[in-house]
Amino acid sequence: MRLVFVSQNGSSNEVEQDLEDILQRGGELYHPGFSIDCAIFGFHANQLKVLLLKVKNTGRWALPGGFMLKNEDVETAAARLLKARTGLEHVFLRQFYLFGDLARNDEAFNRQRLRKENIQASAEHWFLQRFLTLGYYALVDFAQAVPRPDYISEDCAWWDLHEVPALMLDHNRILDKALETLRLQLTYQPIGYNLLPEKFTMTELQCLYETILGRKLDRRNFLRRIQSYGILRRLDERRDGVAHKPPYLYRFDLPAYEQALRQGLNGAW
Amino acid sequence: MRLVFVSQNGSSNEVEQDLEDILQRGGELYHPGFSIDCAIFGFHANQLKVLLLKVKNTGRWALPGGFMLKNEDVETAAARLLKARTGLEHVFLRQFYLFGDLARNDEAFNRQRLRKENIQASAEHWFLQRFLTLGYYALVDFAQAVPRPDYISEDCAWWDLHEVPALMLDHNRILDKALETLRLQLTYQPIGYNLLPEKFTMTELQCLYETILGRKLDRRNFLRRIQSYGILRRLDERRDGVAHKPPYLYRFDLPAYEQALRQGLNGAW
DNA sequence: TCAAAAGTGTTTCATTTACACCCATGA
DNA sequence: TCATGGGTGTAAATGAAACACTTTTGA
Numbered sequence: 001m002r003l004v005f006v007s008q009n010g011s012s013n014e015v016e017q018d019l020e021d022i023l024q025r026g027g028e029l030y031h032p033g034f035s036i037d038c039a040i041f042g043f044h045a046n047q048l049k050v051l052l053l054k055v056k057n058t059g060r061w062a063l064p065g066g067f068m069l070k071n072e073d074v075e076t077a078a079a080r081l082l083k084a085r086t087g088l089e090h091v092f093l094r095q096f097y098l099f100g101d102l103a104r105n106d107e108a109f110n111r112q113r114l115r116k117e118n119i120q121a122s123a124e125h126w127f128l129q130r131f132l133t134l135g136y137y138a139l140v141d142f143a144q145a146v147p148r149p150d151y152i153s154e155d156c157a158w159w160d161l162h163e164v165p166a167l168m169l170d171h172n173r174i175l176d177k178a179l180e181t182l183r184l185q186l187t188y189q190p191i192g193y194n195l196l197p198e199k200f201t202m203t204e205l206q207c208l209y210e211t212i213l214g215r216k217l218d219r220r221n222f223l224r225r226i227q228s229y230g231i232l233r234r235l236d237e238r239r240d241g242v243a244h245k246p247p248y249l250y251r252f253d254l255p256a257y258e259q260a261l262r263q264g265l266n267g268a269w
Numbered sequence: 270m271r272l273v274f275v276s277q278n279g280s281s282n283e284v285e286q287d288l289e290d291i292l293q294r295g296g297e298l299y300h301p302g303f304s305i306d307c308a309i310f311g312f313h314a315n316q317l318k319v320l321l322l323k324v325k326n327t328g329r330w331a332l333p334g335g336f337m338l339k340n341e342d343v344e345t346a347a348a349r350l351l352k353a354r355t356g357l358e359h360v361f362l363r364q365f366y367l368f369g370d371l372a373r374n375d376e377a378f379n380r381q382r383l384r385k386e387n388i389q390a391s392a393e394h395w396f397l398q399r400f401l402t403l404g405y406y407a408l409v410d411f412a413q414a415v416p417r418p419d420y421i422s423e424d425c426a427w428w429d430l431h432e433v434p435a436l437m438l439d440h441n442r443i444l445d446k447a448l449e450t451l452r453l454q455l456t457y458q459p460i461g462y463n464l465l466p467e468k469f470t471m472t473e474l475q476c477l478y479e480t481i482l483g484r485k486l487d488r489r490n491f492l493r494r495i496q497s498y499g500i501l502r503r504l505d506e507r508r509d510g511v512a513h514k515p516p517y518l519y520r521f522d523l524p525a526y527e528q529a530l531r532q533g534l535n536g537a538w
Numbered sequence: 539t540c541a542a543a544a545g546t547g548t549t550t551c552a553t554t555t556a557c558a559c560c561c562a563t564g565a
Numbered sequence: 566t567c568a569t570g571g572g573t574g575t576a577a578a579t580g581a582a583a584c585a586c587t588t589t590t591g592a
Binding site: 031032033034068071072074095097098100101103130132134184187188264 | 301303337339340341367399401403453456457533
């Protein structure tokens with residue numbers, strides 16, 4: 001029951017965690033009253049997915065989240081949590097809202113969780129305090145992500161966005177806001193890199209946009225528009241093994257893509 | 270040297286604060302390691318202004334800010350701080366970013382501030398801990414706002430955006446990000462209500478847009494575009510006393526304006 | 539040979555841009 | 566009467582939307 005810092009790949013440190021230990025020592029380790037929750041989006045079988053954890057002793061699913069170490073940047077903490085849950089690094093990860101109303105805390109709920117873990121906790125226990133939570137959303141390559149449950153969860157799985165159940169605490173609201181932000185972002189930022197595999201068809205990209213926007217787009221107009229951004233390169237390769245005319249594969253032109261990320265696409269003013 | 274809760278207008282409570290008291294008792298009163306900073310924008314003489322405080326014992330100007338009570342919503346805390354600095358309520362006020370890198374803290378700087386106030390503080394003093402700060406921006410009617418210094422400041426004044434000096438800590442960065450957010454927002458939200466007086470000329474509104482965007486717009490095209498939003502009503506009144514053809518006055522059609530705030534204007538997708 | 543999705547252009551309509559003259563007022 | 570900014574419209578260019586037929590493949 002110790003806190004172990006495990007060095008992985010020789011590249012970055014990950015805090016391997018143990019529930020009882022965390023709950024006992026969290027007060028020393030973490031920035032107080034502050035947590036991070038991540039809406040991690042992936043795309044598979046032409047469906048937008050979100051990674052959820054099944055939290056022990058609650059029967060509820062939740063967004064993966066965690067706490068920030070006292071000497072850790074917020075960004076770094078979010079990246080660490082993302083890596084812990086998916087194994088991925090250097091992906092699109094952005095904060096979108098700080099949830100900070102009093103009503104989001106449910107001390108009774110958390111007290112019950114402690115009880116079920118057989119942990120004694122006074123009223124001043126750090127875990128029972130009020131928490132602000134910072135929402136992050138991440139766009140990751142479904143195929144490369146390896147979901148791993150954490151110390152508070154008994155399961156970790158991708159859920160289709162349309163089938164997400166009632167989540168723990170206010171996590172449905174957090175997820176909704178993440179989606180809303182993503183949708184808004186679509187109007188002034190390119191998207192798709194990190195969500196799609198390296199090579200993909202135009203239809204797959206269109207499908208991604210349609211899923212996020214929640215409506216159908218015209219195929220020819222979509223092609224024209226995307227091409228006008230100048231962030232794609234059509235390869236000579238085609239995807240075959242399909243029972244129809246084989247489509248071209250595309251890849252993102254990374255320098256152009258990153259420039260578009262920085263500069264935005266085409267504001268209304 | 271007591272903490273006094275002053276009831277104003279019989280409508281809302283304001284925490285009137287005293288520096289020494291705050292520094293002594295902040296640990297009991299406030300959510301730990303968390304602050305709020307506000308970029309309060311106003312518009313006057315066709316210039317975008319921002320409200321700054323001159324912080325005692327530092328010689329620096331800073332964004333008005335403060336702390337959140339333990340049993341207070343984040344939104345409420347921001348509104349309280351805004352009201353304390355400007356006397357205004359029910360204005361546009363929105364969070365835009367949580368600043369949370371380690372580098373933004375400057376313990377030596379804060380320690381010096383305590384020293385100059387002759388306050389004894391151990392290393393664990395709440396004021397010397399690491400703080401996350403949530404940035405809010407507000408759009409207020411310059412004419413109605415009454416700047417009031419707070420307990421940590423010796424002055425409180427509107428600054429022209431182009432003349433803002435080097436601010437305390439990372440406040441320049443916070444202000445820049447507020448402006449960037451405001452600019453982005455302009456592409457999908459109406460703006461001007463709260464920043465302009467009740468009645469205003471089209472040129473004043475255009476000037477506001479130009480100031481925020483940092484570039485000139487065509488007068489006729491601006492008129493057409495703004496009109497197309499359907500959020501303005503032209504009055505029969507004109508502004509007179511000017512040495513040229515007297516311009517019409519406009520006012521916002523509040524229901525339409527608020528609907529546009531909720532629904533957005535015209536997304537690119 | 540059939541089903542299924544891919545590739546491809548044009549026309550129409552809407553939006554955006556550029557641009558210039560006369561007007562009403564106070565000084 | 567002059568200087569100043571206000572009010573107004575049109576033409577051209579650009580961008581968005583609607584729309585259908587032929588092609589290639591695996592089954």
